[in-house]
Amino acid sequence: MKKNTQNRISRRSLFRNTAAAAALGPLFKATQGSVSAQSRVNRNSAPSGLKITDMRACRVAANYDYPIIKIFTNQDVYGLGEVRDAGVEGIALILKPYLVGKDPLTIEANLRGLRQFANHGRMGGGYSAVDMALHDIAGKVYGVPAYRLVGSKQRDRIRIYADTTDHKDPKIYAERMRKRKEMGLTFFKMDLHTELVADRPGAVNERGVATEKGLGYLCEYIEAIRDVIGWGTPLAADHFGPLNVKDAIRYAKAFEQYQLSWAEDMVPWTNWQGLKEIRNTTTTPILTGEDVFGLRGGFDALIDNHAVDAIHPDIETSGGLLETKRIADYAALAGVQVAMHHAGSPVGGFAGYHCAATFSNFLAMENHALDMPWWQDLVAGVPKPIVDKGYVAVPERPGLGIELNDDVVKEHLRRPGYFEPTPMFDDPIVSGFHPGGAWPHFDENGKWCNCVSYQ
Numbered sequence: 001m002k003k004n005t006q007n008r009i010s011r012r013s014l015f016r017n018t019a020a021a022a023a024l025g026p027l028f029k030a031t032q033g034s035v036s037a038q039s040r041v042n043r044n045s046a047p048s049g050l051k052i053t054d055m056r057a058c059r060v061a062a063n064y065d066y067p068i069i070k071i072f073t074n075q076d077v078y079g080l081g082e083v084r085d086a087g088v089e090g091i092a093l094i095l096k097p098y099l100v101g102k103d104p105l106t107i108e109a110n111l112r113g114l115r116q117f118a119n120h121g122r123m124g125g126g127y128s129a130v131d132m133a134l135h136d137i138a139g140k141v142y143g144v145p146a147y148r149l150v151g152s153k154q155r156d157r158i159r160i161y162a163d164t165t166d167h168k169d170p171k172i173y174a175e176r177m178r179k180r181k182e183m184g185l186t187f188f189k190m191d192l193h194t195e196l197v198a199d200r201p202g203a204v205n206e207r208g209v210a211t212e213k214g215l216g217y218l219c220e221y222i223e224a225i226r227d228v229i230g231w232g233t234p235l236a237a238d239h240f241g242p243l244n245v246k247d248a249i250r251y252a253k254a255f256e257q258y259q260l261s262w263a264e265d266m267v268p269w270t271n272w273q274g275l276k277e278i279r280n281t282t283t284t285p286i287l288t289g290e291d292v293f294g295l296r297g298g299f300d301a302l303i304d305n306h307a308v309d310a311i312h313p314d315i316e317t318s319g320g321l322l323e324t325k326r327i328a329d330y331a332a333l334a335g336v337q338v339a340m341h342h343a344g345s346p347v348g349g350f351a352g353y354h355c356a357a358t359f360s361n362f363l364a365m366e367n368h369a370l371d372m373p374w375w376q377d378l379v380a381g382v383p384k385p386i387v388d389k390g391y392v393a394v395p396e397r398p399g400l401g402i403e404l405n406d407d408v409v410k411e412h413l414r415r416p417g418y419f420e421p422t423p424m425f426d427d428p429i430v431s432g433f434h435p436g437g438a439w440p441h442f443d444e445n446g447k448w449c450n451c452v453s454y455q
Helices: 002-028 036-040 107-117 121-142 170-182 212-229 245-258 272-280 295-304 320-333 346-356 406-411
Strands: 052-060 066-073 079-082 157-162 187-191 235-238 262-264 286-288 337-340 362-367 391-393 439-442 448-451
Touching: 066 121, 066 346, 079 121, 079 346, 107 121, 107 320, 121 320, 121 346, 157 346, 170 187, 170 212, 187 212, 187 362, 212 235, 212 245, 245 262, 245 272, 272 286, 272 295, 295 320, 320 337, 320 346, 337 346, 346 362
Parallel strands: 157 187, 157 362, 187 235, 235 262, 262 286, 337 362
Antiparallel strands: 052 066, 066 079, 157 391, 439 448
């Protein structure tokens, strides 16, 4: 009787495990298409033995420099990531000794060990680049697009908003925006520098802030652009100058009649109290966040205090896919929308597109390179044009779904050297502390050992 019971339990366990495998099967089934050698990973046994072996980098000289990293493994599968635009690759390469030898598929554990080396602004770029590369590797190994590693797909296309170079003549500025519209863009942003009217008598005070007269001149630019793109078309504005809270309130109130999608970074993001005061005194939506790293100690104060109408993470600073997804989900609970800043290469761009595909509260993502004809040629593996009638298609290929176009990247490097070895980053630079386990050193008796001491 006992033996029969065990047999029944064994059969039930078998059926249960088989059903579970069948349920999970679609998630980890290879998607259509391949990523050259990347698709030849043995998915039955390879993940258990997968280890990070190296990290290298190069830097593209563009509108802003694009530092691109590549994380290598012992199984001929690699991941691409990007440090924040105008940053340097070293902020990622210093993390190399904390990753080599680790399993790249344990993404959260790897990132937990790196978080102490991340901060706001460009200092979040290394951590963010590593996150992208790890998701690229994991997607390739499991045969799924990166978005499926962080959430459910909410949209097939990502709406792009276009930044546009300003001009002191409102008519010329409006014509530049008209060209954006002719490109198929459906969401627009303008730089509304107070300097545009600084040479007009009585327009700007001694602090470089617009007077009431100057605000009237600034509004002429908005009106000219509204007349070109349409009064119901999404239009945001940025770069107002050195405003304090009272200045920002005056500006925001002057903009109300133009129904902007948002006024960006009116005061520094660290001043959430000031942002909240501005938001509470105007109908112009308030947005900030491109220099913020992480949810805790970063976006949480802005969201918890309802200081803004929308947040503006840059995936190359905010923490990559995993952290930016957490930020967006947290914002959604508070009714805060998410736009995304981006002025980098297609590597960081596609990391952002995958992430944004999972947001329930998404507005649009920036492209700062619409006038660079070779920008989209930096990568292969995705349909061209990448930005098509104002949208980017979310790839269904494994990982980020892209490969670098080596020849084009090499043509536009800041300096010679294309993913050259980085032995200078083999040893820890920012911290040599090794918590837990033995390490080679002189012990308390002056003897060299690979041991645990100084308890």
